[in-house]
Amino acid sequence: MTVRVPLTRRRFLQIMAGATGALIVGVRQARADDGDTPLALLGDPVTRLGPYVRIEPDGRVILGARDPDCGEGTHTSLPRIIADELDADWTRVEVLSLGPDLVSGNDSLHWRYGHQRSGDGSSIPAAWQDLRTAGALARWLLVQAAAQTSGVAAANLRCENSAVIAPDGRRFDYGSLVKSALRQAPPQTAPPLKTPDRFRLIGRPAGDVDAEAMVRGEEKFAIDQYMAEALTAVVLHCPWPDGTLDSIDTQATLAIPGVRKVLQFQPEPGQPLGSTPIANGVAVLADDTWSALRGRDALKLSWKPGKNANASTAAMEQRAHDLLQSQAEPTRHVREDGDFAEAAKKAAHRVEALYTQPFVAHATAEPMNCLVRIDTDRIHVVTPTQSPQEALTVVQRLTGMPASRIDVQVPRTGGGFGRRLDHDFLAEAVTLAKATGTAVKLMWTRDQDLQHDFYRPGALHRMQALLDRRKRLIGWNVRKASASVLAGREVPADRLWTSENNPDALPAGLIPNFSSTWYELDSPLPRGPSRAGHDVVDAFATQMFLDEIAHVLRKDPLDLRMELLGEPRMLPGMAASIPIDTARLANVLQRVAVRIDWRKRRTNGHGLGIAFHHIDGAYCAHAFEVSVRGERLRIHRAVCAIDVGRVVNPLGLQAQAMGATVDGISTALGQIIQIRDGRIVQTDLHDYPLARMAQLPNEVEVISIPSDLAPTGASIVAMPSAAPALASAVSAATTIRVRRLPLMPELLRKL
Amino acid sequence: MQAQPVQTPPDTITRVPPRSGISLRINGEPYLHTGDPAMPLLWYLRDVLQLTGTKYGCDSNVCAACTVLIDGKRALACARTMETLAGSDVTTVEGLAGPDGRLHALQQAWIDEDAILCGYCQPGWLMAAADLLRRKPNPSDADIDALPNLCRCGSQPRIRRAIHRAAAQLLATKAAK
Numbered sequence: 001m002t003v004r005v006p007l008t009r010r011r012f013l014q015i016m017a018g019a020t021g022a023l024i025v026g027v028r029q030a031r032a033d034d035g036d037t038p039l040a041l042l043g044d045p046v047t048r049l050g051p052y053v054r055i056e057p058d059g060r061v062i063l064g065a066r067d068p069d070c071g072e073g074t075h076t077s078l079p080r081i082i083a084d085e086l087d088a089d090w091t092r093v094e095v096l097s098l099g100p101d102l103v104s105g106n107d108s109l110h111w112r113y114g115h116q117r118s119g120d121g122s123s124i125p126a127a128w129q130d131l132r133t134a135g136a137l138a139r140w141l142l143v144q145a146a147a148q149t150s151g152v153a154a155a156n157l158r159c160e161n162s163a164v165i166a167p168d169g170r171r172f173d174y175g176s177l178v179k180s181a182l183r184q185a186p187p188q189t190a191p192p193l194k195t196p197d198r199f200r201l202i203g204r205p206a207g208d209v210d211a212e213a214m215v216r217g218e219e220k221f222a223i224d225q226y227m228a229e230a231l232t233a234v235v236l237h238c239p240w241p242d243g244t245l246d247s248i249d250t251q252a253t254l255a256i257p258g259v260r261k262v263l264q265f266q267p268e269p270g271q272p273l274g275s276t277p278i279a280n281g282v283a284v285l286a287d288d289t290w291s292a293l294r295g296r297d298a299l300k301l302s303w304k305p306g307k308n309a310n311a312s313t314a315a316m317e318q319r320a321h322d323l324l325q326s327q328a329e330p331t332r333h334v335r336e337d338g339d340f341a342e343a344a345k346k347a348a349h350r351v352e353a354l355y356t357q358p359f360v361a362h363a364t365a366e367p368m369n370c371l372v373r374i375d376t377d378r379i380h381v382v383t384p385t386q387s388p389q390e391a392l393t394v395v396q397r398l399t400g401m402p403a404s405r406i407d408v409q410v411p412r413t414g415g416g417f418g419r420r421l422d423h424d425f426l427a428e429a430v431t432l433a434k435a436t437g438t439a440v441k442l443m444w445t446r447d448q449d450l451q452h453d454f455y456r457p458g459a460l461h462r463m464q465a466l467l468d469r470r471k472r473l474i475g476w477n478v479r480k481a482s483a484s485v486l487a488g489r490e491v492p493a494d495r496l497w498t499s500e501n502n503p504d505a506l507p508a509g510l511i512p513n514f515s516s517t518w519y520e521l522d523s524p525l526p527r528g529p530s531r532a533g534h535d536v537v538d539a540f541a542t543q544m545f546l547d548e549i550a551h552v553l554r555k556d557p558l559d560l561r562m563e564l565l566g567e568p569r570m571l572p573g574m575a576a577s578i579p580i581d582t583a584r585l586a587n588v589l590q591r592v593a594v595r596i597d598w599r600k601r602r603t604n605g606h607g608l609g610i611a612f613h614h615i616d617g618a619y620c621a622h623a624f625e626v627s628v629r630g631e632r633l634r635i636h637r638a639v640c641a642i643d644v645g646r647v648v649n650p651l652g653l654q655a656q657a658m659g660a661t662v663d664g665i666s667t668a669l670g671q672i673i674q675i676r677d678g679r680i681v682q683t684d685l686h687d688y689p690l691a692r693m694a695q696l697p698n699e700v701e702v703i704s705i706p707s708d709l710a711p712t713g714a715s716i717v718a719m720p721s722a723a724p725a726l727a728s729a730v731s732a733a734t735t736i737r738v739r740r741l742p743l744m745p746e747l748l749r750k751l
Numbered sequence: 752m753q754a755q756p757v758q759t760p761p762d763t764i765t766r767v768p769p770r771s772g773i774s775l776r777i778n779g780e781p782y783l784h785t786g787d788p789a790m791p792l793l794w795y796l797r798d799v800l801q802l803t804g805t806k807y808g809c810d811s812n813v814c815a816a817c818t819v820l821i822d823g824k825r826a827l828a829c830a831r832t833m834e835t836l837a838g839s840d841v842t843t844v845e846g847l848a849g850p851d852g853r854l855h856a857l858q859q860a861w862i863d864e865d866a867i868l869c870g871y872c873q874p875g876w877l878m879a880a881a882d883l884l885r886r887k888p889n890p891s892d893a894d895i896d897a898l899p900n901l902c903r904c905g906s907q908p909r910i911r912r913a914i915h916r917a918a919a920q921l922l923a924t925k926a927a928k
Contacts, residue, residue, distance in 0.1 A: 071869030071904045207865040214870040215858040215877060217804020217844030224803035232798070257787075290787065290794040365808060365816065365871035365903040414806075414871030415903050446809040651865050655906070659868055662905025684811040690903060694896035699908050 023178045025053040025138040052082055052113075052134045055142075059162060059175030061088045064098045066113040067123040068386055069210075070364075070416035071659070072715045073652035074123045076209045081127050081648060084201040085135030085194055087159035088174070095209050097410050100388035102396075102403035109403070111389055119386045119416040119531065121616065121713020124648055128711055132193050138181075140191035145180035146172045196646070196708060205651035210412055222384045222411050223369045223443060230371060230439035231260055233432050234292040236299065237281040237452045239679045241524050242306030244280050249300035253284060256298060258291030265431050273488045273526055274422030275394045278452045283432055289443065305678050308524035313674040316523060317356065320460040320481040323519045324354075330479070330517035332497035335574065338513035340466075343475040347466035351552050355461040355541040356740040358672035359525055361453045361688060366414025368449060370429035373439035374399060379406045383429075384413035386420040394423045398430045417663075418529035422454050450688050451680040454528020455673055457483045457521075459500075461541035465549050466513065473549065473564065475513040478541070483523035485533065496520060500534050502575055506542055506613065509571040509580065510564050525675060531663065532716040535615055536723070540668075543611035543724030544738065547731065557728065558593050558610055562586060578617040584643050584705075585612060585619050591641040591703050592623035605629075606636060607733025611724035618717040619643040619705075622661065622725035624697075628734050631748055635665065635726065638697040643705035644714045650704060657718040658700040664722025666691035670742045773837045777802070778846030788834035793817045795833055796843060804844035804874045808901070815900040818875040818882075819843050825882035844874035847881060856924075857881055860917035861910075868904035876900045880914050888925075889918055 054062040063079035079095045082088075101112035115126035139159055146164035147154040149172060157164050162174045196202075213219040238244060250262040263283045268276040282301065286292035344350070370383040372395075379401050385391045385408075392408050395401070413420065429442035444452075459482040466475030485499035497518045508514055530536075550560040568583035589612045593599075598608060605627055612621035625637040642657045670689040674681040682688040727738040736750045772785035777800065784795060796802045796819075805828050808816030817828040820842040828843075847855045854862075857880050867873060879898050887894050895911050902910065 071867075073868075205865075207862060208867040208870075210870065211862045211865065211867050212854075212858075214867050214873055215844075215854070215861045216848060217802070217874045219870060220803065221871060223807070224797075226798075226801060288794065288798040290790045290798065293794075363903060365806075365869055367807070412870060415869045443807075446811075446814075655865065655868060655909070658908055659905035662907060663903075666905070685809045685813045685901065686811040690814075690901045692896075692901070693898055693907050693911070696905075696907050698892055698911060700905075 021057050021179060021182075023053075023055045023138060023141065023181050025134050025141070052131060053086060053138045055138065055174050055178050057175050057178050059092060059173050060094060061086070061092055061162060061174065062094045062096055063088075064096050064113070066098045066116050068097070068116075068118045068388060068410050068413055068416070070118055070384070070386060070413040070420065072118055072123065073208065073649065073655060074118055075412070076206055077124060077649045077652050078127050078131060079209070080201045080206055081131050082135040084199055085132045086139045087162070087200065088135075089162035090201060090206070092162055097412075099408045099410050100392040102389070102392060116389050117387050117421075119418055119421065119715060120529070121618070121716040124711045124713055133190050136191045136193050137187075140187060141181040141184050142174055142177045144184040145177040148180060148184075149177070202648050203646070203650070206649050207651060219412055221366050221414050222371060222382045223366050223414070225371050225382045225411070226441065227371060227373055227439045230373065230441040231285040231287065231436065232289045232292045233283045233285045233429070233440050233442045234289065234296050234445060235281050235283045235428065235442070235448060236296055236301075237279040237448055238303045239451065240303060240305040240309065241279055241452075241526060242308055243678075244304050244306065245282065246302040246304040248282065252298040252300065253295040256286075256291060256295045258287040259284060259295040260287065261285040261436060262295070262299070263432055263435050265428055272490045274424055274454065274528060275397070275427060276424060277428045277431065278424040278454070278526060281428070283428070283442075285432065285436060285440065293445075309678040311524045311678045312676050313358075316521065317460070320519075320521055323481050323521070324460060324462040324479050328519070331520040332501070332518045334497060334501040334516040334518055335503040335508055336515050337508070337511070340475050340477050340513045340515040343466050343513035346468075347475060348469040349467040349471070349552070351465040351467070351545075351549050353463050353545055353548050353739060355463070355544060357458050357537050357540060358674070358741060359455045359458045360530075360667055360671045361450050361455055361673050361682075362417045362419035362530065363450060363685070363688060363690065364415035364417060364419050367446060368419075368425035368444040370426045370442045371439070372426075372429045372433045374430070374433050377405060380409070381407065381426070382409040382411065383426050384416075384420055385410060385423065385426070386413070386416040386418070390421065391423050391426055394427055395430055398427060399434065417531045418533070419453065421529045446685060447683050450673070450682050450684065453673075454526045456530035456533065456536070457485060457500075457523065457525075457527045459534075459537045459541075461538070463541060463545045465545065467553070471553050473511055476507060476511045477515045479517050479519065480538070481519040481521050482534075482537070483521040483525070483527055485527040485529060487527070502535065502538070504571075504573045504575050504580060505535070505538050507564055508574075510566070524678065525673070531660070532615065532719040535613065535716075535720045536664070539611065539613045539720035540724045540727070540741070543721065544727060547728050548737065558589065558598055561589055561610070561612065576616060580614055581619070585614060587705065588612060588619045588621035588641040588643055591705070592621045592639045595639045595641075595701060595703060596623040596625060596637060598623065605733060607729045607731065609725045609728030609730070609732060611721040611728060613717070613720040615717045615720070616712060617645065618712040618714070620657075620717045620721055622721045624725045624729040626726065626729040626733050628730065628747070628751070631751070633695070633730065633744065633747065635695070635697040637701065638665070638699070638722075639701045639703070640718055640722070641703040641705060642714070642718055643707060644712045644717065645707045645709035646711040647704055647706070648711055653704050653714050654702045656714040657702040657704070660716065660718035661700045661722045662691065662696055664719050665696060665726055668723035668726055668741055668743050669695060670744050672742050773833050775836045775839045775841060777841045778843060779850070784833050786833075788832065790833050791829050792819070792831045792833060792836060792841065793828035796828060802843050802845050806871055806874060808872065808875075813899070813901065814872070814875075815879060816872045816875040818878040818900065820878055820882060823885065825879055842878070844877055847877060855881065856917040856920045857884070857913070860913040860920065864909045864913040864916060866906050866909035866913045868902075868906045872900060872902050876902070876910055880917070883914070884918055884921065888922060890914065
C-alpha cells in the first residue's frame with residue numbers, strides 16, 4: 001500500500017506499510033530542476049519516499065536522522081522536531097542514522113532524504129521546512145484510526161505520549177492503531193502543523209540521544225568498525241603538497257610479520273579537490289594497525305618536491321603585503337557604497353591598521369578513516385562524513401557501481417568542522433580496495449591529518465576608517481588578501497571571491513562611504529570549508545578595528561558599536577535574501593554587556609572585551625574578562641549571547657555556543673599552520689596546540705534569546721565573535737593592540 | 752596474534768605445552784597476549800579485543816583520548832607496550848560501570864550535564880577523571896585544570912561541572928554509609 005499527500009508542487013508526503021506491519025511516513029522531495037512538471041508525472045512514488053517516521057505495532061517509534069551528527073546534536077534535535085509534531089513519547093523513540101540514497105524515477109535521479117549535510121548551520125532550518133510535516137501526517141492518520149475505533153469524532157481526540165486520548169479517558173496507544181492507520185484514506189492536503197503553544201518537545205532541553213552509549217564506550221564511530229577480512233591501511237603522503245615519490249624500498253616493510261602490501265596512490269588529474277587523494281602517497285596494508293604502523297616506519301623512501309619547493313609562510317605574507325600596498329586593481333570589488341575616495345579627501349581624521357591571520361587546520365578528534373568493501377555486485381562503506389551524498393558520489397565515480405548498490409553507513413562522527421565535507425580519504429580507501437581486491441580499513445595518523453588538510457586560509461586585512469570633524473565614522477575601507485577556498489573546486493574564476501567575502505559583513509550598510517575589495521592570493525596549501533569560514537577571519541579584523549577606532553575617538557567600544565547600529569531597522573542583504581535586523585544585533589550586544597557588568601571599571605588589572613557578529617539570520621555577541629600576569633593569560637569570564645530564532649533544544653544550543661566559543665579561543669590562542677621550504681612545519685598536537693582546560697574559562701555563560709521566529713542554524717554563529725572579544729580584552733588588560741594571530745606568541749613577543 | 756581468556760584444558764585432551772605470552776587482566780577478565788610484545792596496549796585493546804572505547808588521537812602523548820587505568824592509575828594506552836604489562840590490571844571505559852552494568856557516578860554525571868558533543872574524546876576524560884577522584888575525592892578547579900586531556904569540541908566547561916557533580920554524588924553516598 002502506498003499513498004501520497006501533496007504539500008507543494010515539489011514535495012509530498014508518503015505513507016506506506018512496513019514489512020512488520022509498521023506505519024511509515026516520509027517526505028518526498030522532487031529534484032529542484034523538476035520545474036513545473038506536474039506532480040502526477042514525477043514517477044513511481046514508492047521508490048521516491050523519504051521515510052522518517054516508522055511506528056511499530058509494539059509502540060516503538062523509530063525516527064530517521066538524515067543529517068550526520070559530528071557533535072552538532074542533530075541526531076537529537078532533528079528527531080525531536082518530528083516527535084513533537086507526532087506527539088510521540090520521547091522515551092520510546094529510537095533514532096536511526098540515515099545513509100544517502102540516490103533513487104531514480106523518470107529519467108532523473110534524486111536524493112531520497114533531501115537535505116543531508118552537517119556543520120554549516122543548515123540542518124535545523126531545512127528540517128523546519130519539511131520534517132515537521134512527516135510527523136503531522138503520521139499523527140493525523142493515527143487520529144483517524146482512533147476515531148474509527150472509538151466512535152469519537154477525530155476533532156474531539158487529542159494526542160499525548162504516543163497515544164490518542166478520547167474525551168471519556170480511553171487511551172489508544174499508537175502501536176495498537178498502526179494497522180488501522182494504514183487503511184485510512186489520506187487527507188487531500190497536508191494536515192496542519194501545530195501552533196507553537198502546543199509544542200511539547202521543541203523548546204525543552206534534551207540530552208544527547210547517544211549519551212549512554214558514549215559514556216559506556218559502546219558507541220561505534222567509523223574508526224571503531226572492523227570487517228574480518230579487511231586489511232588495515234596507514235598512509236604517508238608526500239610532505240610537499242605538490243611533490244612526488246622519488247624512490248621507494250619496501251623490502252624491510254614487507255619483512256615485518258602481518259604486513260601484506262605496499263601500494264602507491266595519486267591524485268587523479270582534473271578531479272576537483274576533495275574527491276580524489278589530496279597528495280601523492282604510499283599505503284602500507286597489514287593485518288592490524290600496529291603491523292601497518294611498523295611497516296610504515298620501516299619504509300625507505302625519498303620524495304621529490306614539486307614546483308612550490310621554496311614556498312614559505314613568510315614569503316606568502318610578504319606577497320600579501322606588497323599586493324595591498326600596491327595600486328593594483330583588486331580581483332573583486334565586493335561592495336562599494338557611497339564614494340570612499342571622495343570622502344577620504346574631506347575626512348578630518350583617518351585610522352589605519354593591518355591584521356594578519358594564519359592558516360589553521362581542522363584537527364578533528366577522530367582522524368580521517370574509512371572502511372570499504374567492494375564486492376562484485378555491492379559496495380559497503382563506513383566513513384565519518386558531513387555529506388553522505390557527496391561520499392556516495394565519490395564512491396560511484398571511482399567504481400562505476402550503480403548508486404543503488406552502494407551502501408554508505410554514517411555513524412556518529414568525531415568532529416567535522418568542514419573537514420569531512422571533503423572525501424579525499426574516502427577516495428584513497430576506495431582506490432586501495434580496488435587495487436588490492438580486499439576490504440580496506442584506512443586510518444590516517446595525526447601527522448597526516450595536520451599536514452594534509454584542506455586548511456582555513458589565512459588572510460591579511462588592510463583597514464582604513466574616515467572620521468569627520470565631529471568625529472563621526474563616515475568611511476570604511478577594507479582591503480583583504482587571501483587564497484580562495486574554492487580554487488581547484490570547479491568554481492568559475494569570477495566566483496572565487498565568494499568563499500572569502502560577504503558583501504553584507506559588518507559594518508556594511510551602516511557607514512555611508514564603504515568599500516570592500518578582495519585580492520586573490522595563490523597558495524600551495526590546499527584550502528577547504530571550515531566552521532564559519534571567512535566570517536571568522538573577517539570578524540576578527542572588523543571587531544579589532546572597531547576597538548582601535550574607539551580608542552582614537554576616546555569612546556567606549558560598546559558605545560561606538562551601539563551608535564554604529566543606530567535605530568532599530570532591517571538592513572537589506574545584498575548577498576543573502578535574509579535582511580539584517582539591527583535590533584537583534586544590538587540586543588545580543590547589550591545582553592553580554594549587562595551580564596559582564598561592562599560599565600563597572602575594573603581596578604584589579606582585568607580587561608574587558610566585546611564583539612558581535614551575524615550569519616544568515618543568526619546573531620551573536622561575546623564579552624570576555626581576562627588578566628595577564630607574567631606570561632599567563634587567564635580568562636576569568638566568557639559570556640555569549642546567541643539569537644537563532646526559535647530554539648529547538650536549549651541544551652543543544654548552549655552546547656553549540658559553548659563549543660564554538662571554546663573553538664574560537666583555542667584557535668586564536670595558539671594555532672597556526674606554516675610552511676617552510678614548501679613543507680608543513682607542524683607535525684602533531686604538541687606543536688599544533690588545542691587549548692587545555694587551564695587556559696579556558698571555567699564556564700561559558702550562554703544567554704539564549706527567546707524568539708518565535710523560524711529557527712536558524714546554531715553550530716557556526718558563535719565562532720566569529722569569540723576571538724576578537726578575547727583579543728580585545730587582552731588589549732584592555734595590557735594596552736597591547738593585538739593585530740596578529742595566534743595571540744599567545746604575539747602577546748609574549750610584545751610584553 | 753591471538754588473544755583469548757585463559758582456560759584450563761580438560762584432562763582428557765592430549766596435553767600441549769602451555770602457550771607463552773603476556774598475561775594480564777582487562778576489566779576483570781584474564782587475557783593472554785601472544786603477539787608482538789612491543790605492541791602498544793592501545794592497538795591490543797582496539798584491534799585484537801575490539802574494545803574500541805579507548806580512542807586513538809595523536810602520536811605525541813598529548814591528547815589523552817586513550818587514557819585507561821593500569822593497576823588503578825591513569826596511563827596512556829598508546830604509550831604502554833604489552834611487554835610492560837605482564838600481570839597488570841587494566842581498566843578501560845568499558846569496565847568503568849559496575850559488573851551489574853550500573854553506570855559509574857562519572858558516567859551518570861556526564862549524561863546529566865550533557866557533556867558529550869561529538870563524544871570521541873570522552874572515554875579518555877572519564878578515565879582520567881576516575882583517576883582524579885581516586886586521588887582527590889573532592890577536587891578543586893585547579894585539580895581539574897591539571898587533567899591532560901584535550902577536547903576539540905569545547906565541552907570542557909561541562910566536563911568540569913560533571914566531575915564536580917560526580918564528586919559530590921560519591922561523597923554524599925559515602926557519607927550516607
